Amino acid sequence: MRPIQRRDFLRLSAGTTAAILLSQCSRSRPQSTAPISAPISAPISAPIQFQKQTSEGGLLSLDLEAKAQMVQLGNRRANLLTYNGQMPGPLLEASPGDRVQIRFTNQLDQPTNLHYHGLHIPPTGTGDNVFLEIPTGESHTYEFEIPENHPAGTFWYHPHYHGLVAEQLFGGLAGLFIVRGALDEIPEIKAAQEEFLVLKDFALDDGGNIADTGHMAAMTGRVGGLLTASGQINPAIAMAKGGLLRLRFLNASPSRFFRLSLEDHPMHLIATDGGAISSPVELSDVVLAPGERAEVLVQGNQKPGDYRLINRPFNPAQGGMMGGTMGGQNSDRAETVATLTYDGERSEISLPSQLIAVEPLPEPQTTRQFTLNHGMGGGMMGGGMMGGGMVFMINGRAFDPNRIDTQVMLGTVEDWEIINTGSMAHPFHVHTNKFQIVSQNGQPMPYSAWKDVVSVSPGETVRIRMPFRDHTGKTVYHCHVLDHEDRGMMGILEIQQA
Numbered sequence: 001m002r003p004i005q006r007r008d009f010l011r012l013s014a015g016t017t018a019a020i021l022l023s024q025c026s027r028s029r030p031q032s033t034a035p036i037s038a039p040i041s042a043p044i045s046a047p048i049q050f051q052k053q054t055s056e057g058g059l060l061s062l063d064l065e066a067k068a069q070m071v072q073l074g075n076r077r078a079n080l081l082t083y084n085g086q087m088p089g090p091l092l093e094a095s096p097g098d099r100v101q102i103r104f105t106n107q108l109d110q111p112t113n114l115h116y117h118g119l120h121i122p123p124t125g126t127g128d129n130v131f132l133e134i135p136t137g138e139s140h141t142y143e144f145e146i147p148e149n150h151p152a153g154t155f156w157y158h159p160h161y162h163g164l165v166a167e168q169l170f171g172g173l174a175g176l177f178i179v180r181g182a183l184d185e186i187p188e189i190k191a192a193q194e195e196f197l198v199l200k201d202f203a204l205d206d207g208g209n210i211a212d213t214g215h216m217a218a219m220t221g222r223v224g225g226l227l228t229a230s231g232q233i234n235p236a237i238a239m240a241k242g243g244l245l246r247l248r249f250l251n252a253s254p255s256r257f258f259r260l261s262l263e264d265h266p267m268h269l270i271a272t273d274g275g276a277i278s279s280p281v282e283l284s285d286v287v288l289a290p291g292e293r294a295e296v297l298v299q300g301n302q303k304p305g306d307y308r309l310i311n312r313p314f315n316p317a318q319g320g321m322m323g324g325t326m327g328g329q330n331s332d333r334a335e336t337v338a339t340l341t342y343d344g345e346r347s348e349i350s351l352p353s354q355l356i357a358v359e360p361l362p363e364p365q366t367t368r369q370f371t372l373n374h375g376m377g378g379g380m381m382g383g384g385m386m387g388g389g390m391v392f393m394i395n396g397r398a399f400d401p402n403r404i405d406t407q408v409m410l411g412t413v414e415d416w417e418i419i420n421t422g423s424m425a426h427p428f429h430v431h432t433n434k435f436q437i438v439s440q441n442g443q444p445m446p447y448s449a450w451k452d453v454v455s456v457s458p459g460e461t462v463r464i465r466m467p468f469r470d471h472t473g474k475t476v477y478h479c480h481v482l483d484h485e486d487r488g489m490m491g492i493l494e495i496q497q498a
């Protein structure tokens, strides 16, 4: 337990908003002086290991099965929903120009499907088609190509069957989809040690089953008290002194925000959701809304020892301050997510000074508004308190699979103003195309970055700029607090051939 410290309060008040860009605004010198009494939540466990599936000869081909299975979660046995019996699912790795063939089978006891979060691929047919329903026992082959000009980055896959997304993700269904490319070829980055941290919270009962987080949490957003990093509890990450560590974070939790800092080591941001930024930006902490990714470099220039990667309480609904009402979102404890240790020594690798230029976008042809709010479902959904409870809406309407909410033209650029008039934070996510944040509450961004999720706090307006490129068809945008999405905070976007 840690009482809130005044310096935190000041720093957070100075920061503006809930997304990763908060921490980018409050970038600072190393905060080595801030004492944090985070408990080591568990003994440091073994290093992180993934089962990798990498493309060969231009083809990434695999069988993928969603099924319930007992797995080892740190020091516990847990009955989770898995891909191929693993949590996280296999780490998929491909390069621009590769073909992808995933023979997917649903062995869950409910319908599901797959979404390729962040990939710029067709949203239709056998591509990133979230309108598919794959019933229990049935299979579907996903087949698509990673475009030749696709940026390198940290993407991921997870279920997207409307109404069950939060439940299935909370059960454990998520995996990384890595695209290799120019960022990976920068000499310093190539020489860095790479670690993937899939951050996921769980709530387990005594029998190791997913616990019921309660009716209220199922409305506002379910969270669990057990924090895992790539399926482990407090894994050890060993690096050589003098080396560079490349940490690739994914927040794969359905509702929980993370605010991460690494003791005595500043983190240097090199990539956001959609890939590289143009040069590293030093951060004292990294805030990740559900669905967001960030890549950072850490220099191994401290005394050998153990340094904790700490997640501190974060309440996005209150501008990042603690205390809170988001269905248990925020315990008041800081927790250790992983531990950095030193092992050996090597000749020093410096930080790269240039990364990959972020293309400036032209002025938009159109500006649209999207207002996020919630209400009680009564007449609207016909559910009332019993069946419905809270309904989450965009522009006053809950999701309707038979309605197209927004039509845009291929080849155009638009500004979208996301306005949160409610009382909870909503990480707004768009499929198929990525965007750049233009401003938050009228404040311009300190630098450009490609994003596909941006958190919008209560009372805030965030303006994003998005080019619609290469792919036509129906796709979606939604809140990435997946209980909100399942309860209606999603709309259909149709990209039309000009």
Ligand code: C2O
Pocket (backbone or CB within 6 Å): 115, 117, 158, 160, 291, 429, 431, 478, 480
């Ligand atoms: Cu990761 Cu439509 O979401």
Ligand code: CU
Pocket (backbone or CB within 6 Å): 115, 116, 117, 118, 429, 430, 431
């Ligand atoms: Cu997505």
Ligand code: CU
Pocket (backbone or CB within 6 Å): 424, 425, 426, 427, 479, 480, 481, 484, 485, 489
């Ligand atoms: Cu939301």
